[in-house]
Amino acid sequence: MPIRLTFIAACMTLACASIARAAAETTAHAMPETMDMLRHAIATPTEEGKDKVPEFARHLADKLESAGFTKSDIEIIPVGRTAALVAHYRGSGKGKPILLSAHMDVVTANPKDWTRDPFALIEENGYLYGRGTADMKTDVITLVETLMRFKREGFVPGREMILVFSGDEETDMASTRELAKRYHDAEFLLNADAGGGTYDDHLTPVDYEIQAAEKTYADFLLTATSPGGHSSEPAPGNAIYRLNKALDHVEAYAFPVQHNDITLASLKAKGEHSKGLLAQAMIRFSADPDDAAAAATISADPAYVGQLRTTCVATMIDGGHALNALPQRATANINCRIFPDVSIDSVEATLNTVVADPTVKITVQLPPPVPSPPSPLRADIVAAVTSTVHERFPGVQIVPGMSSGASDSLYFRNAGVPSYGVSPSFGKANDSFSHGLNEKLLATEVPAALDFWHSLLTKLAK
Numbered sequence: 001m002p003i004r005l006t007f008i009a010a011c012m013t014l015a016c017a018s019i020a021r022a023a024a025e026t027t028a029h030a031m032p033e034t035m036d037m038l039r040h041a042i043a044t045p046t047e048e049g050k051d052k053v054p055e056f057a058r059h060l061a062d063k064l065e066s067a068g069f070t071k072s073d074i075e076i077i078p079v080g081r082t083a084a085l086v087a088h089y090r091g092s093g094k095g096k097p098i099l100l101s102a103h104m105d106v107v108t109a110n111p112k113d114w115t116r117d118p119f120a121l122i123e124e125n126g127y128l129y130g131r132g133t134a135d136m137k138t139d140v141i142t143l144v145e146t147l148m149r150f151k152r153e154g155f156v157p158g159r160e161m162i163l164v165f166s167g168d169e170e171t172d173m174a175s176t177r178e179l180a181k182r183y184h185d186a187e188f189l190l191n192a193d194a195g196g197g198t199y200d201d202h203l204t205p206v207d208y209e210i211q212a213a214e215k216t217y218a219d220f221l222l223t224a225t226s227p228g229g230h231s232s233e234p235a236p237g238n239a240i241y242r243l244n245k246a247l248d249h250v251e252a253y254a255f256p257v258q259h260n261d262i263t264l265a266s267l268k269a270k271g272e273h274s275k276g277l278l279a280q281a282m283i284r285f286s287a288d289p290d291d292a293a294a295a296a297t298i299s300a301d302p303a304y305v306g307q308l309r310t311t312c313v314a315t316m317i318d319g320g321h322a323l324n325a326l327p328q329r330a331t332a333n334i335n336c337r338i339f340p341d342v343s344i345d346s347v348e349a350t351l352n353t354v355v356a357d358p359t360v361k362i363t364v365q366l367p368p369p370v371p372s373p374p375s376p377l378r379a380d381i382v383a384a385v386t387s388t389v390h391e392r393f394p395g396v397q398i399v400p401g402m403s404s405g406a407s408d409s410l411y412f413r414n415a416g417v418p419s420y421g422v423s424p425s426f427g428k429a430n431d432s433f434s435h436g437l438n439e440k441l442l443a444t445e446v447p448a449a450l451d452f453w454h455s456l457l458t459k460l461a462k
């Protein structure tokens, strides 16, 4: 607190030039507490089946209460064996609240396979190692710490901010559905679990993505059956051959090219930022989505084909029951990433047409896929995120993005809350091993996250 007062005084005499520095000073002050909380968070194995989420939520609730949140502003919602945590930071105005989203659970980690203990926070060579360092306990803790800091600083936002932490994002998302059911009347949601910045191999920032849309995840089961019989008497209609033909057709088919505001803005920014044929095609496509040659060039790159269309691909097959018997059944799983605003039914109908064999049955796998609409690129959010990112990395390009998988934003977007993935962290491509072995996060990203949230929320909740 004294540090802050010093800078408020400085602000009056130096034309407020040191606001950002004031936040940085406070961040240094907040770091020891943040690291203590992160150490505790990593040591609490909130993976499926261990039932540790309610205990973790209770711990975070106690921390918030110690910083001045009242008991009535905090709620732990039990959902099956897990729980959601809600904390209200009341505002002075009457506007709709801003939701702050993260998930408290982690993907299962088997200590035998890890180089270090996954449930101990270990710092080595500038990285923090441990399950959840990247996905996403650092975000959980830096968000909680930021709200605690705001309380200590006496910050009164114009808008209410509500922490909505889920407890099973990595598995069933039942707690997410519960939160979205209760908190659908919100201005917008900021999700720390998507978006974020990219460094190149030399740790130079490349760009920063605001995630504003997600494709729908759906699995379809293709099933071919035949009467079977002795393999010494091959008969027409063999289920394996029919399934094989059906899969050939799926492979050969490309869903129509599509676009939305987010993908056009994203391709334009990415194209302008790089060189070569792909970059030129991105620029041409963003100016004219009917440019078929540009679409073909982009679609030829596996990293970008999903930005242009719904994709469906065979991921698993199973068939036959004995080496010396004709098959009675053959199945294949087709995994689809469906463009926002395209219905599951229409994709199923397309697959039926493409397979062109009514004896091959196509069914949607459970749980039922949930589509979500893209969120509009609000100028106020883009401006606030841009200026916050630029406080750390002036001039770095801000790119809207559509991701190919789901986060908690899915259910909030589905419930009508525009949702934006704004992870505070920068990282090298494919460097974090989220969900995998030896998960890690650059240690620089912890104080950066505290700066980010403090600055961004001050702007958006004022």
Ligand SMILES: [Zn+2]
Pocket: 103, 135, 136, 169, 193
């Ligand atoms: Zn996550």
